Amino acid sequence: MEFFCYHRDRPGSLALRKELLEEHWSYMDRYATEMIARGPTLADDGDTPTGSVHIVDLPDPAAARAFAFDEPGYQAGVYQDVLLRRWQNVLGRTMWDFPGGRTGGNRYLVLGLGTGQTADPVPPDRDELIAYGPLLSDDGTTWLGTAVLVRAPDADTARAVLAPDHYDHIEVHEWQFGGRR
Numbered sequence: 726m727e728f729f730c731y732h733r734d735r736p737g738s739l740a741l742r743k744e745l746l747e748e749h750w751s752y753m754d755r756y757a758t759e760m761i762a763r764g765p766t767l768a769d770d771g772d773t774p775t776g777s778v779h780i781v782d783l784p785d786p787a788a789a790r791a792f793a794f795d796e797p798g799y800q801a802g803v804y805q806d807v808l809l810r811r812w813q814n815v816l817g818r819t820m821w822d823f824p825g826g827r828t829g830g831n832r833y834l835v836l837g838l839g840t841g842q843t844a845d846p847v848p849p850d851r852d853e854l855i856a857y858g859p860l861l862s863d864d865g866t867t868w869l870g871t872a873v874l875v876r877a878p879d880a881d882t883a884r885a886v887l888a889p890d891h892y893d894h895i896e897v898h899e900w901q902f903g904g905r906r
Contacts, residue, residue: 764903
């Protein structure tokens with residue numbers, strides 16, 4: 726089962742986040758084979774972290790909750806909240822398989838939150854999609870939104886990947902490939 730996990734940083738926690746970076750990476754190294762995508766979201770300055778995205782393939786919702794809430798930054802109070810949802814890897818690849826590579830261009834996390842019927846078919850132009858899939862309830866039966874990692878020239882172009890009239894709320898965050906360099 727695939728899961729989307731987004732830890733959102735608590736205001737004022739940057740020093741603690743930096744202090745725990747090696748512990749965070751070591752923890753994530755334990756999930757290297759399960760990882761579909763990972764990386765920080767960034768403030769408008771393009772440098773200051775505001776959150777941490779992980780898309781992982783784990784056995785069940787209990788394993789996903791353990792993954793999210795045993796993370797060292799969460800345990801130490803770096804994060805103000807966690808969005809954890811079942812997810813479906815529509816593209817069938819990891820971020821390391823993205824044809825555009827790790828560098829070049831702007832990258833974004835686009836989250837569309839809503840309820841009802843699945844809102845968006847996969848866009849026909851997949852070349853700029855790094856990861857794409859629906860956010861689902863724990864049992865996988867209820868659509869709750871869509872999560873996308875995309876390379877785009879700007880935030881407005883990234884936002885346009887999702888049809889705004891199909892969502893209650895769409896948010897766009899600068900994002901970069903994560904993990905050890």
